[in-house]
Amino acid sequence: MDPRESLTIAARSIRSHRLRSALTVIGVVIGIASVVTFATFGASVETEIVGGVAESGANNVYVLSQPADEGGFQQGLQPVFTERDVNQLGQIEGVEAVVPRGAVQVNSVGHRGDTVAIQQATATVPAAFTNDTLVDGRSFRAGANETVLNQAAARTVFAENVSVGDTIAVARNDEMLNLTVVGITDGTAGELPVGQFGQQASIYVPADPYYDTVVESPNRGVRQRAYPQLTVIAEPAETLAVTDSVDAYLQSESDARQLAPAGVELVARTSGDFAEQISDVISQITRFVTGIAVIALVVGAIGIANIMLVSVTERTREIGIMKAVGARNRDVMELFLVEATLLGTGGALVGLPLGLAVAWGAAQYAEVGFALAPFWSALAVLVGVLVGVVAGLYPAWRAARVDPIDALRYE
Numbered sequence: 001m002d003p004r005e006s007l008t009i010a011a012r013s014i015r016s017h018r019l020r021s022a023l024t025v026i027g028v029v030i031g032i033a034s035v036v037t038f039a040t041f042g043a044s045v046e047t048e049i050v051g052g053v054a055e056s057g058a059n060n061v062y063v064l065s066q067p068a069d070e071g072g073f074q075q076g077l078q079p080v081f082t083e084r085d086v087n088q089l090g091q092i093e094g095v096e097a098v099v100p101r102g103a104v105q106v107n108s109v110g111h112r113g114d115t116v117a118i119q120q121a122t123a124t125v126p127a128a129f130t131n132d133t134l135v136d137g138r139s140f141r142a143g144a145n146e147t148v149l150n151q152a153a154a155r156t157v158f159a160e161n162v163s164v165g166d167t168i169a170v171a172r173n174d175e176m177l178n179l180t181v182v183g184i185t186d187g188t189a190g191e192l193p194v195g196q197f198g199q200q201a202s203i204y205v206p207a208d209p210y211y212d213t214v215v216e217s218p219n220r221g222v223r224q225r226a227y228p229q230l231t232v233i234a235e236p237a238e239t240l241a242v243t244d245s246v247d248a249y250l251q252s253e254s255d256a257r258q259l260a261p262a263g264v265e266l267v268a269r270t271s272g273d274f275a276e277q278i279s280d281v282i283s284q285i286t287r288f289v290t291g292i293a294v295i296a297l298v299v300g301a302i303g304i305a306n307i308m309l310v311s312v313t314e315r316t317r318e319i320g321i322m323k324a325v326g327a328r329n330r331d332v333m334e335l336f337l338v339e340a341t342l343l344g345t346g347g348a349l350v351g352l353p354l355g356l357a358v359a360w361g362a363a364q365y366a367e368v369g370f371a372l373a374p375f376w377s378a379l380a381v382l383v384g385v386l387v388g389v390v391a392g393l394y395p396a397w398r399a400a401r402v403d404p405i406d407a408l409r410y411e
Contacts, residue, residue, distance in 0.1 A: 003334075010339035013311065021343060024307045027300030028347025028387060029354065032380045034293035036355025039376030041362045042286030046279055048368035059239045061246050062269045063089070063230040065260055079226035080259040080266075082217045086230060088253065092245045094238030097127045099189060100227040102211045109203065110169040111158045118157075121147075121170065121203040123211035127233075128188040128204065137164035137183035142208045148183040153201035170203070179205065189233060218258040226259070232268075243268050290376060297383060301391040304343050308336060308395035312402075319402045329400040336396035337389065344388020348381040355380070 014021045065080050079102060090098045102123045109118045129139035129148055140146035147168065154162040162168065162181055170177040188204070205211075207225060215226040234242035250256060250266040260266060312319075319332055356377070363370040 003338075006331075006335050006338045007342075009335055010342055013315075013339055014342060017311075020307060024300075024303045025343055025347045025350070027303040028297065028344055028384050029300075029351040031293065031295075031297030031300045031387075032348055032351025032384045033355035033358065034296050035290055035380040035383075036352055036373075036377050037358045037362065038290045038293050039286060039373040039380075040356060040359035040371070041366075042282060042289070043373040043376075044359065044363045044368050044371045045366070046282040046286070047371040059234045059236045060271060061232040061234055061239065061243050063232060063246060063250065064267055064269065065228065065256065065264050066267055067264055078261065078264070079213050079215070079228045080256040080264075081227045081230050082215065082220075082255040082259070083224040083226075084217050084220055085254050085256055086227075088249065089230065089232055089246060092232075092242060092249065094235045094242045094245075095232055096235055097189070097233045099125060099128045099231045099233065100207065100225075101128075101229045101231070102207065102213055102225070102227045104172070104205060104210050106203075107171040107173070109157075109171070111162055111166065112160055114159045115169075116157055118201070118203065121205050121210075123205055123207040124188065125207055129183060129185055130189050133185050133187045133189060135184045135186050137181070140182050140204070140206050142206050144206060145177070145179050146182045146206065147179040148185055148204040149181055150185050150187070150202040150204075153203055154181075154184050157201045168203075170205075177210075189231075191231075215259060217255050219253075219255055226255075239270065243270055294383075297387055300344075300347060300384075301387040304340055304388055304391035305395060307343075308340050308392050309398070311339070312336065312395050312399045315399075316402060319399055323402070332402075333396040333400040336399050337392045340392020340395070341385065341388040344385050344391070347388075348384030351384060352377060352381055 063081065065078065081100065086098050086100055089095065104121045104123045106118055106121050108115050110116075126139040126142060134148075135151060137148070140148055147170075149162060149168075162184075164181055164184060166181045167178055168181060170179055185204075207227075211225055211227075213226055214223045216222065217224045232242060232246055246268040250268065254266070256266055322332060356372075360370050
């Protein structure tokens with residue numbers, strides 16, 4: 001049979017049962033649209049987050065103690081980087097500054113009679129704040145009763161906004177600290193790249209004199225402040241070389257190497273490393289959710305198979321006539337395969353733009369940039385067409401096996 005003739009007959013059969021065909025195609029449309037939507041939205045979120053992480057602090061080297069396996073997260077938070085380590089890292093060629101960070105436990109913070117419960121403040125050094133990060137005011141001075149707040153703390157925590165020059169009362173154990181707000185910031189130099197997402201209220205105080213976590217330096221034999229995390233700010237052109245030097249220092253000469261408990265490793269990470277890890281996580285989530293959406297395609301395939309089986313039953317007499325006038329088994333099989341393929345292709349052609357439109361709307365709602373997922377989109381269309389072919393195989397085979405004599409007697 002001429003393929004064009006098969007296509008004409010198949011199209012005529014679909015048109016003669018418009019509602020039934022449309023309902024069958026809807027299953028494929030939903031499946032393909034779901035796959036395209038989840039894959040495209042996942043790609044958009046990945047591009048937005050990973051791009052932001054990779055671009056933020058590209059010359060920062062984050063020095064961390066992290067568990068070597070999954071069981072030591074709390075160990076990984078222990079303060080092991082001493083002031084000696086801070087000074088030694090600052091002397092590495094290509095290093096502009098070293099910014100340590102530690103937590104100061106507090107009970108509450110008050111401002112003009114309004115008191116809120118806050119569990120901790122962040123202790124760091126004046127170099128953590130630059131003209132690029134400060135919205136108003138200046139950085140605090142080491143040894144001074146001063147503080148810097150991020151915008152979330154200054155604008156949303158208290159009933160009345162906090163301004164530069166105001167005083168806040170910080171309750172710490174049995175003492176009350178009256179600190180002058182000297183700056184408002186939208187971030188800190190050397191901040192972990194993941195810290196910019198879902199930013200919470202933060203209060204920053206000078207490590208000197210408020211950070212009192214100390215250990216004995218193995219190399220100096222004296223007690224020094226020890227921090228759980230450092231950020232080495234490198235000259236932009238020297239970031240890779242500085243990363244290698246920092247890693248070499250950590251593994252050979254550092255106090256942290258001797259202070260770190262068993263099961264904890266010392267690492268030097270760049271923004272690119274964080275971006276790669278985040279990308280892997282988002283990709284895994286996207287694949288998982290998209291895989292669930294494929295179930296809708298399976299449902300669509302079942303719908304096509306069902307409607308084709310019904311079509312074979314309804315057209316038994318027609319099949320008998322075709323065979324009586326010379327149609328071969330493969331001609332009959334081709335006819336029903338073409339019809340099933342048309343249904344799958346129709347679902348793909350409608351599902352692709354629908355999925356892209358929904359993904360675009362989701363990206364706008366989530367306020368992320370829209371990015372395509374070409375591989376998943378092409379795969380969804382291909383699977384949609386294959387769904388039609390595979391779903392039509394058994395009905396077509398069954399139609400080809402119809403006995404022409406029995407078919408002609410069929411009422």
